[in-house]
Amino acid sequence: MIDYNLKPKKRSRIRLFMGKYYYRMRRRIFWMTGDIKFAKYKDNHPYQYTCIFHSTPLLRKLKDVDMYLQYNKIANLSLAAEKINHIIINPGETFSYWKLIGKPNKRKGYQKGMILFSGKFMTGVGGGLCQLSNLIYWMTLHTPLTIVERYRHSYDVFPDSNRTQPFGSGATCVYNYRDLMIRNDTNQPYQLNVWLTDSELCGCYNVNTRLLESYKVYEKEHYFRKEIFGKYSRHNIICRKVYDIQGNEILDEYVTENHALMMYEPFLEDKSIEI
Template sequence: MFKSLEYQPKKRSSFRVFLGTCFYRTKRYLQWLTTDETFAKSRQSELNQHVIHTHRTPLYRELKDVDLWYQENKVKNLKIAVRELDKVVIKPGETFSYWKLLGNTTKRKGYVDGMVLYYGSFKPGIGGGLCQLSNLIYWMTLYTPLTVTERHRHSYDVFPDSNRRLPFGSGATCAYNYLDLKIKNNTNETFQLHVYLTDQALVGEWRSTSPSLTHYEVYEKEHRISHEYWGGYLRHNQIFRKVFNKADVQIDDEFITENHALMMYEPLLEQKTGSSPK
């Protein structure tokens, strides 16, 4: 049940944040040791024949009060992450885990400081910017028969979203290793993730061994902004998708998720210059 008070800004000391991070990371490590899930880990050099869905997002955006080096370093981090994820296959019954495949983002692996969203603002952090990749994978997955089993929404709406073409809340935030993106293959076909960078874009594809029998239309409902009694603004919506068969007949209308986020800018600022980093 949604409670707006949970989104009221809270001040936490850096020590408390550190302890919380240690606790949740340890909890995830224990889950990995005890789970009966079969995680995808194999890759194949050949690409599966059938492209199920593809999407691309720009590497560079005009972001208010954000130095360009954040985005330049983000691209460096994305190049490393893409090498780890490209051509991974998910066999029937397997689960794709973003962090099981990537591992921790350390300097030893070549990761550099990038933008990390932090309690409604941003700061430098090793491996920063990888949310763009998890956002891309999540969005593409909504256009496939794969099942998202874990996804975390952004609790803060940090940047105005002028010129944004995707619905609010269509991404998946990530933080090693406790905020994961997990996708299970409940079909009888093998799926393959293909991700790469061009000079200007991050590009992704979900491919399969067989053509899809269905296609999808993702859309939002009930988008609204509320002014809360404690002074802040919250943004809300719900994400649905229509399912069509090969004859282009709609056979379902599925609820995907609902989103709530604390806005870190005045609502009318959406109409001015600015953009989301997603």
């Protein structure tokens, strides 16, 4: 595994502002002048077969985070999900998370939610939308669709609490230059559906021809390490196994790796800690 330098870099407010402006403008130019065919059409009629269904709880009790931010997050997720629900990713097309949602602002009804920045949480309009990008990324790993752009979280902010997925199996998002883009290199369209219930954010991929393969995503080489500047870091590799219709394993492939600076100390008695 690559030995990453995770020591945080200090940047001035002017540097952060100018950097954000530069990357946003570059992304807008890319959208207008690039040769990518983006998915934009919807079909409200559900496709016949479900490839993968997944759901995550809308409310979680997080240390030092006011619950009103969680309720505002639900309102934000509802607005964003409406932009994506029923989108069709045809063969050769690319799904862009931010191109479909657009800029989350007050005028569109978005509220202040929790935003993670440099290992700390703060409030910002549209906060909480990473839950939706996390859901879509996780589901996509269980399909033959190709992930062409995804960003990992640079910080591990909260300790594991009832975690059901491997560490680092989400996709962080920052409008509009940290995007989640997914290309359909198959020969059939995929319908992406996302919606909210009273307690969960739900999603699924549907197709009209049953898939002949299934997928299992897992992690390996998961460990903690104490960095020379005093903080702990967390690392792992995400892989997936591919099975044929009879359940025989036909492929075991690398997906990505994660390296994050921890904002809390792991249990020191854990044998996986390296010092």
